[in-house]
Amino acid sequence: MPTADSAASPPHDPSRVDRPIADDAHPETDAAVYRQPGFAAFLVSRLAAVFAMQIQAIVVAWQVYDITRDPLTLGYVGLAQFLPMVFLLLPAGDLVDRFDRKRILQLSWLAQGVCSACLIALSLQRPESALPFYAVLVLFGAARAFTGPTLQSLLPQIVPRAQLGKAIALNSSIMKIGVIGGPLLGGLLYTFGAALTYSVVLACFMVALLGLFGVPVRYTVERQPRDDTAWQRFTAGIRYIRSKPVILGVISLDLFAVLFGGIVALLPVYAHEILHVGPEGLGALRSAIAIGALLMGLYLGVRAINRHAGLTMFAAVAVFGLANLVFALSHWFWLSFGALLIAGAADMISVYVRLTLLQLATPDEMRGRVNAVNMLFIGASNELGEFESGVTAAWFGTVPAAVIGAVGTLGIVGLWMWAFPVLCRADRLDDVEEARVEPSPTAPAKRG
Numbered sequence: 001m002p003t004a005d006s007a008a009s010p011p012h013d014p015s016r017v018d019r020p021i022a023d024d025a026h027p028e029t030d031a032a033v034y035r036q037p038g039f040a041a042f043l044v045s046r047l048a049a050v051f052a053m054q055i056q057a058i059v060v061a062w063q064v065y066d067i068t069r070d071p072l073t074l075g076y077v078g079l080a081q082f083l084p085m086v087f088l089l090l091p092a093g094d095l096v097d098r099f100d101r102k103r104i105l106q107l108s109w110l111a112q113g114v115c116s117a118c119l120i121a122l123s124l125q126r127p128e129s130a131l132p133f134y135a136v137l138v139l140f141g142a143a144r145a146f147t148g149p150t151l152q153s154l155l156p157q158i159v160p161r162a163q164l165g166k167a168i169a170l171n172s173s174i175m176k177i178g179v180i181g182g183p184l185l186g187g188l189l190y191t192f193g194a195a196l197t198y199s200v201v202l203a204c205f206m207v208a209l210l211g212l213f214g215v216p217v218r219y220t221v222e223r224q225p226r227d228d229t230a231w232q233r234f235t236a237g238i239r240y241i242r243s244k245p246v247i248l249g250v251i252s253l254d255l256f257a258v259l260f261g262g263i264v265a266l267l268p269v270y271a272h273e274i275l276h277v278g279p280e281g282l283g284a285l286r287s288a289i290a291i292g293a294l295l296m297g298l299y300l301g302v303r304a305i306n307r308h309a310g311l312t313m314f315a316a317v318a319v320f321g322l323a324n325l326v327f328a329l330s331h332w333f334w335l336s337f338g339a340l341l342i343a344g345a346a347d348m349i350s351v352y353v354r355l356t357l358l359q360l361a362t363p364d365e366m367r368g369r370v371n372a373v374n375m376l377f378i379g380a381s382n383e384l385g386e387f388e389s390g391v392t393a394a395w396f397g398t399v400p401a402a403v404i405g406a407v408g409t410l411g412i413v414g415l416w417m418w419a420f421p422v423l424c425r426a427d428r429l430d431d432v433e434e435a436r437v438e439p440s441p442t443a444p445a446k447r448g
Helices: 004-008 039-068 072-098 101-125 131-157 161-190 194-214 230-234 236-243 245-260 263-274 278-302 309-329 333-360 364-396 398-419
Strands: none
Touching (some): 101 131, 131 161, 245 398, 263 398
């Protein structure tokens, strides 16, 4: 079997060249992942951005509801951010593969900071309509369309291939700190005024932007110009994923597992009507998932999964489904809390394997477009998962809906193990090869 580097840069392929900056033979490859140059700065920048987004999400939703007193407007808050992402993710992935990823990420965070400045101005004016907030959120969602694929594509250019799995685990787990602490901090800051809170959000985005200046890009490839049309470039990620069973399997498994296992939308009903714990208990239940993911991510950042990666991912998704089933049937708060804790930890294992396989099996010049499709799948699974949970709860009741979702997740695991045997055979993550990118039959590569 050829090595990943030899498969990634064959001498006869005009669309690829050898890595000019660094490779996995670099002596720093053996250092701990957190000692890799720029990795700590990257984590600080991203954590600052996550805090900014989480704080802003809490405050803008509260403001909009305070103006309208209509729960439906909260759905519009999410829709205003989601729709521009759907339309812009594929073009964003193309730009990420063609231009400097670090600069794109900085510009994206700068645009989001401008949106925060607009929210400061709106808060000072105290508008009587929510429409100006929706307009700002549309711009915010458009900027976020460039953030997701850029972040996932930039990390493999910062750390060596051998350290990528641990880097992904640490990155994912550290981000949970922002997911847990951001809403709490946002609620606390809002007591001092919305304008002050958005000022903190703006400051966080500026910290994220400036922090990237200290992040060196050390693992990259030169890109040869090609004659592909814009449409061919935009859809290249979809075509590439369809042609690679390993990548298609991990992305689609996550899509349908989350689609059926989207139990988060039902947590307010469980807290109020089944567990009788009130808003404090609801907050604890929501944090349990993030805490489980955080602890498991920290563990994986120290002890990576070395063997049977494919089967481990399937087992993790199965445990995720079983934990959701226990939660669905539980009437005891601490049992429910523990089930969600386990579900969060199992989900982190699945995310770790999925993202590592996705990054290692995708050549650098395709990562932006492939990650854009992955972000599109993630967004669809989260949004549609909450919609599916709400619809089934309205049709069958809350507990039956949760049970149906958990059983559906287990069924997906069995079906995907049958449909993607190559994923079951995936053993060591480090052995996954970077596939070659063949020139489009209708758009041959330019020759110098």
